[in-house]
Amino acid sequence: MEDIQKFTFSVYTENNIGILNRLSAIFLKRHFNIESMTVSKSEIDDVHRFIFVVNITKSQSDKLIGQLEKQIEVIRAYSHTEDEIIYQETALFKISSKHLYDEEIQNKLKFRRANIIAITPHYFVIEASGLKDEIDNMHDKLKPYGLLQFVRSGRISISRPKMAISELLKEYS
Amino acid sequence: MSTETQTVKTTTTKTSKMVNISGAEAVIKCLLEEGIDLIYGYPGGAIMPVYDELYKYQDKLHHVLTRHEQGATHAAQGYARVTGKVGVAIATSGPGATNLVTGIADAQIDSTPMVCITGQVAKQLLGSDAFQETDIIGISMPVTKWSYQITDASEIPEIMAKAFYIARSGRPGPVLIDITKNAQFEKFDFEYKKCTSVRSYKAIPDVNEHAINAAAEIINEAKKPMIVFGQGVILGKAEEEFKALIEKAGIPSAWTILGLSALPTDHPLNVGMVGMHGNYGPNKLTNECDALIAVGMRFDDRVTGNLDFYAKQAKIVHFEIDPAEIDKNVKTDVAVLGDVKETLARILPKINKNSHSSWMQEFKDYMDIEYDKVIKDDLYPEKEGLTMGEVIKHINEASKGDAIIVSDVGQHQMITCRYAKFNKSKSNVTSGGLGTMGFALPAAIGAKMGQPDRDVVAIIGDGSYQMTIQELGTIYQTKVPVKIVVLNNEFLGMVRQWQQLFFDKRYASTEMVNPDFVTIAKGYHIEAEQVSKRENLASAVQRMMDSKDAFFLEVCVEKEGNVFPMIPSGASVSDVRLS
Numbered sequence: 001m002e003d004i005q006k007f008t009f010s011v012y013t014e015n016n017i018g019i020l021n022r023l024s025a026i027f028l029k030r031h032f033n034i035e036s037m038t039v040s041k042s043e044i045d046d047v048h049r050f051i052f053v054v055n056i057t058k059s060q061s062d063k064l065i066g067q068l069e070k071q072i073e074v075i076r077a078y079s080h081t082e083d084e085i086i087y088q089e090t091a092l093f094k095i096s097s098k099h100l101y102d103e104e105i106q107n108k109l110k111f112r113r114a115n116i117i118a119i120t121p122h123y124f125v126i127e128a129s130g131l132k133d134e135i136d137n138m139h140d141k142l143k144p145y146g147l148l149q150f151v152r153s154g155r156i157s158i159s160r161p162k163m164a165i166s167e168l169l170k171e172y173s
Numbered sequence: 174m175s176t177e178t179q180t181v182k183t184t185t186t187k188t189s190k191m192v193n194i195s196g197a198e199a200v201i202k203c204l205l206e207e208g209i210d211l212i213y214g215y216p217g218g219a220i221m222p223v224y225d226e227l228y229k230y231q232d233k234l235h236h237v238l239t240r241h242e243q244g245a246t247h248a249a250q251g252y253a254r255v256t257g258k259v260g261v262a263i264a265t266s267g268p269g270a271t272n273l274v275t276g277i278a279d280a281q282i283d284s285t286p287m288v289c290i291t292g293q294v295a296k297q298l299l300g301s302d303a304f305q306e307t308d309i310i311g312i313s314m315p316v317t318k319w320s321y322q323i324t325d326a327s328e329i330p331e332i333m334a335k336a337f338y339i340a341r342s343g344r345p346g347p348v349l350i351d352i353t354k355n356a357q358f359e360k361f362d363f364e365y366k367k368c369t370s371v372r373s374y375k376a377i378p379d380v381n382e383h384a385i386n387a388a389a390e391i392i393n394e395a396k397k398p399m400i401v402f403g404q405g406v407i408l409g410k411a412e413e414e415f416k417a418l419i420e421k422a423g424i425p426s427a428w429t430i431l432g433l434s435a436l437p438t439d440h441p442l443n444v445g446m447v448g449m450h451g452n453y454g455p456n457k458l459t460n461e462c463d464a465l466i467a468v469g470m471r472f473d474d475r476v477t478g479n480l481d482f483y484a485k486q487a488k489i490v491h492f493e494i495d496p497a498e499i500d501k502n503v504k505t506d507v508a509v510l511g512d513v514k515e516t517l518a519r520i521l522p523k524i525n526k527n528s529h530s531s532w533m534q535e536f537k538d539y540m541d542i543e544y545d546k547v548i549k550d551d552l553y554p555e556k557e558g559l560t561m562g563e564v565i566k567h568i569n570e571a572s573k574g575d576a577i578i579v580s581d582v583g584q585h586q587m588i589t590c591r592y593a594k595f596n597k598s599k600s601n602v603t604s605g606g607l608g609t610m611g612f613a614l615p616a617a618i619g620a621k622m623g624q625p626d627r628d629v630v631a632i633i634g635d636g637s638y639q640m641t642i643q644e645l646g647t648i649y650q651t652k653v654p655v656k657i658v659v660l661n662n663e664f665l666g667m668v669r670q671w672q673q674l675f676f677d678k679r680y681a682s683t684e685m686v687n688p689d690f691v692t693i694a695k696g697y698h699i700e701a702e703q704v705s706k707r708e709n710l711a712s713a714v715q716r717m718m719d720s721k722d723a724f725f726l727e728v729c730v731e732k733e734g735n736v737f738p739m740i741p742s743g744a745s746v747s748d749v750r751l752s
Contacts, residue, residue: 018310025315069497072318072373073373
């Protein structure tokens, strides 16, 4: 049996309504759970970039690329292993203001790449960016203070290998 | 919202303009611009403006009213399969649209070019759960090659042009265009330009010369090469290139169910069907060949059986237009991407002339065994009950292999594909990938309208027939002279066969208590006969074939006949059973 690994898919698409459905249906059909997803504009005007994180085998990943690229409005899809990308996630923690001057919290903020981005009489908000494990760790540490809210973004990633979308688009037109 | 203006490249040579016309009229104009003169459909509230225009344009664009929207899709598919053109089906919103879904899914898995047009509630009502509102774009998304919801009349020309381009280019497939009612009413200045390319979509992959050379080397070095060809040969209009290749290289060639008729059935290198109910030789020898050359096929599980024991000894060459099919099920040694019409022509001069006669003899030896154990009793039975095989044999004799044969799904389909004779390509119409019961009757209507000069014979089981039997109404109304054969064994025969073989004869819900099919056909004023005795069969088939009008023939066949050879589910192709 092939090993299951974490793959990060970068899918460059046209910016049209419904593409997310079309892409997510491909994962659904194969019973793959999407661990994380981010959609944003890309380095190219009018081209959107989806980032999906999925735990599957190498051969499943190869086939998935074929099915993703088969969609009319997908320009190109790439999958990368963990060592082929630079990536991070962002999280926000909302905590009661009574803990604002807690020494332990202040220490954690210094130690991590974390900032307080809002303070009100009732609560304050910490923003932290990093790898998933780092954010998980931060979450575990802050949980005892009573998280009023917690949210984490999907993964964003930049690949080490080149993804030549601009050249491809020239070729298409 | 949309970047359509950047994504569509259009030709500037041929344009058509009209000032201040409605979106509904624009839809008709687009169809005419695409050369469509025949569409299938069913009217309803949200598509009425388009139907109103159809009324005005009826001298240019013929609309066939089917009795159910599913029938419209299958008729469009039948038309597309025998003509190579895009089939068009049209329906209203809500239930009209959802009734198209089975046909769309069938066209997707069998790569049939089809454009479906659905009406939708007005833009301002979208998402309000309005009467007959359904999210058909969302529902159909996984089974369409492309889909788009038009909410503004001005989008119509560009999107329709794109729809037809996508449906017919590359690996063909179904496209659904959903048009809100306000867009059908709105007036705008119409201008039509044909679509010739879409940014982000490469219809045909570039051909790699190294792959051609590597494939030629494998073919030239092989001592026991075998070809398995699929519908790609037909869709690529590459029948002549294919024949030239196999004749030069002398390679035994077997077909998938959708590849049938791409090569005449009596061609000396045609060694029969592969797969679950395919022929004995090609299944057995799949696991003995030293090179397996797949041409325009996708290694469906019904073809390969257990992949762990599929052609492991052979070098695999795959000629294919869809990059996503490469290595999907079977790992290839050489993938030759491209349109087979081009790749087969380019490889031909690099192929050495050969005959492989002793290898070919192995196929013949297996065929002799299959003839003794299976075929003889299917075609020339000595038992009392009529067999499905002998019915096909009589149709072959009457048609001389020139008819278009449309089969439904089940035992009769396997028997039809095993025994029907074909001289011409695009003559076998059946639901292969999806296995849609109810396909044949409406598909035969479309096939006959697409090829009015050829005989079209629908061969249908008693179960499948009753799934779309209402299309007899379409036949009566349009007077389309299709020949309908129902092979009635009063069972859902294929499921019953599996129950017999794998579920200890527990015939759960497979016995059918059927109506009087002849009376039903006569109720639609269709000439009808029933045959239950062997001595009456040949003459009844001949009367059907001679009839100038639609004709219904019910043949009461043995109740518990089985289809062999058979590869049990999960077994290897070389474990194919003869009994």
